[in-house]
Amino acid sequence: MALLLRKIALVFVFIYSVSISLISVFGRPATFVEDFRVTWSENHIRQIEGGRAIQLVLDRYAGCGFASKRKYLFGRVSMKIKLVPGDSAGTVTAFYMNSDTDTVRDELDFEFLGNRTGQPYTVQTNVFAHGKGDREQRVNLWFDPAADFHTYSIFWNHHHIVFYVDDVPIRVYKNSGRVPYPTSQPMGVYSTLWEADDWATRGGLEKIDWSKAPFYAYYKDFDIEGCTVPGPGNCATNPSNWWETINYQALSAIEARKYRWVRLNHMIYDYCTDRSRYPVAPPECTAGI
Ligand SMILES: *[C@@H]1O[C@H](CO)[C@@H](O)[C@H](O)[C@H]1NC(C)=O
Numbered sequence: 674m675a676l677l678l679r680k681i682a683l684v685f686v687f688i689y690s691v692s693i694s695l696i697s698v699f700g701r702p703a704t705f706v707e708d709f710r711v712t713w714s715e716n717h718i719r720q721i722e723g724g725r726a727i728q729l730v731l732d733r734y735a736g737c738g739f740a741s742k743r744k745y746l747f748g749r750v751s752m753k754i755k756l757v758p759g760d761s762a763g764t765v766t767a768f769y770m771n772s773d774t775d776t777v778r779d780e781l782d783f784e785f786l787g788n789r790t791g792q793p794y795t796v797q798t799n800v801f802a803h804g805k806g807d808r809e810q811r812v813n814l815w816f817d818p819a820a821d822f823h824t825y826s827i828f829w830n831h832h833h834i835v836f837y838v839d840d841v842p843i844r845v846y847k848n849s850g851r852v853p854y855p856t857s858q859p860m861g862v863y864s865t866l867w868e869a870d871d872w873a874t875r876g877g878l879e880k881i882d883w884s885k886a887p888f889y890a891y892y893k894d895f896d897i898e899g900c901t902v903p904g905p906g907n908c909a910t911n912p913s914n915w916w917e918t919i920n921y922q923a924l925s926a927i928e929a930r931k932y933r934w935v936r937l938n939h940m941i942y943d944y945c946t947d948r949s950r951y952p953v954a955p956p957e958c959t960a961g962i
Pocket of ligand 1: 786787788789792793794795813873874875876941
């Protein structure tokens, strides 16, 4: 009997260690604390579902934020997020990568701008390369992002940067060789929930309604696959990383069709066509996809 129990225990230890090694290969941490740390107001971030998901809280006193423990050079970061429901006007939930290098910083941003109940959420994206941003695009979401979890991903390789909402590319920034492009600075992964009612909703006209506070956003299924820095020195230039392989060097035909659909039907602002800011469209705007 004792022997049998020991055998069963050994089998479990074996299964457990196999699953641990799979987790590290595929970059999906089992829990939030494996890959992330709280950067702003510890008491406004709650771990739920045994640490596999978190709840972010915004109230009159504070918002909150978290960041990855490591930095990454190329790869894909994705999370499932459920945004603040109902009257979320004036709230901003952000999910971004940032090199934290002051004047030469690289940054890839998703910002979810809340709205009055029943009005569409806006996703603003921005790309900073070598310290210069001012590349805002805005898309109104075609579903209610507070009703369910949806996957938001930032994909980054030597060929392009793609922002995805589920499997729909909403933005492509192509490394055409003629544009500033992040290629050497590793970036950390960040998220925050905060109040920005001076600009977020209808340009600041709609104010936050504190009687609806606290506001909650939820995150789960954290997934970072990329080259960690510090880490193996040749990782970032290794052409056999899956994110560098042939199928990921440009959008597929299906993705290109979805991308055109978003731009035609849901894009509400594009700096590329804002002639008051850019009398001549910047070079990345004519690089194609
Ligand atoms: C909020 O809703 C208004 C009215 O539908 C819309 O014009 C706007 O783009 C939406 N998003 C934000 C962030 O204001």
